[in-house]
Amino acid sequence: MSIVIAVDGTAASGKGTLAKRLARHFGFAHMDSGALYRLTALAVLANEGDPAREADALKGARSIDLSRAGDPAIRTDIIGKAASQVAAIPSVRAALHDFQKNFLAHPPGGSPGAVMDGRDIGTVIAPDANAKLFVDAAPEVRAHRRWLELSGMGIGRNEAELLAEIVARDHADRTRAVSPLKQAPDADLLDTTSLGIEPAFAAALRLVQPRIDSALKASPRG
Ligand code: CDP
Numbered sequence: 001m002s003i004v005i006a007v008d009g010t011a012a013s014g015k016g017t018l019a020k021r022l023a024r025h026f027g028f029a030h031m032d033s034g035a036l037y038r039l040t041a042l043a044v045l046a047n048e049g050d051p052a053r054e055a056d057a058l059k060g061a062r063s064i065d066l067s068r069a070g071d072p073a074i075r076t077d078i079i080g081k082a083a084s085q086v087a088a089i090p091s092v093r094a095a096l097h098d099f100q101k102n103f104l105a106h107p108p109g110g111s112p113g114a115v116m117d118g119r120d121i122g123t124v125i126a127p128d129a130n131a132k133l134f135v136d137a138a139p140e141v142r143a144h145r146r147w148l149e150l151s152g153m154g155i156g157r158n159e160a161e162l163l164a165e166i167v168a169r170d171h172a173d174r175t176r177a178v179s180p181l182k183q184a185p186d187a188d189l190l191d192t193t194s195l196g197i198e199p200a201f202a203a204a205l206r207l208v209q210p211r212i213d214s215a216l217k218a219s220p221r222g
Pocket of ligand 1: 034119
């Protein structure tokens with residue numbers, strides 16, 4: 001059994017950055033599950049499909065191009081909104097389910113563990129994860145971070161509009177019927193409102209390290 005860290009949270013809460021840092025710290029593999037939904041959305045829009053229509057969305061989920069997971073084109077808010085739409089469709093989630101489970105069970109590169117970030121990792125994909133974080137921050141702070149991120153990619157956006165989009169997407173993610181965004185009962189809440197990247201990582205490590213230490217002790221690997 002590999003060791004699993006589940007990092008869930010709201011849009012632009014910093015969960016991806018934290019997940020990456022945790023993976024590097026422990027020498028684990030990392031997967032951003034949001035990229036799967038964003039790639040699905042990209043495929044749907046490239047085919048001029050409707051992300052809210054099951055047939056189009058499912059076709060997109062079955063044709064995602066994983067080599068584009070790092071492509072800045074999937075980071076736009078248009079893709080983010082379409083990702084949230086395809087993510088509300090149960091058959092789309094089912095189509096992406098096994099890939100995520102398999103990544104956690106057999107992390108690439110023979111890593112002893114994996115870190116996955118998303119919305120339903122601690123609740124649905126890996127309910128038995130060794131450590132679970134739920135990352136959140138005040139919406140205004142998240143909108144500002146997203147504005148900085150998009151600016152860095154050369155995409156100029158109005159911050160108030162970004163705030164409205166983030167709030168709307170969180171609402172859609174929290175209220176959908178299937179795998180809604182919510183904190184698992186055994187997840188540790190990490191509020192990064194007043195924490196920059198380094199303090200947020202230090203706080204995450206304080207929560208996660210003891211759990212990983214005991215998991216490593218319980219199942220030492222060779
Ligand atoms: O980066 P950001 O937090 O804005 O979004 P993301 O993690 O890339 O996820 C984009 C969208 O995919 C979310 O708004 C969710 O609707 C969906 N998603 C999901 O439903 N389940 C996941 N495990 C990950 C993402």
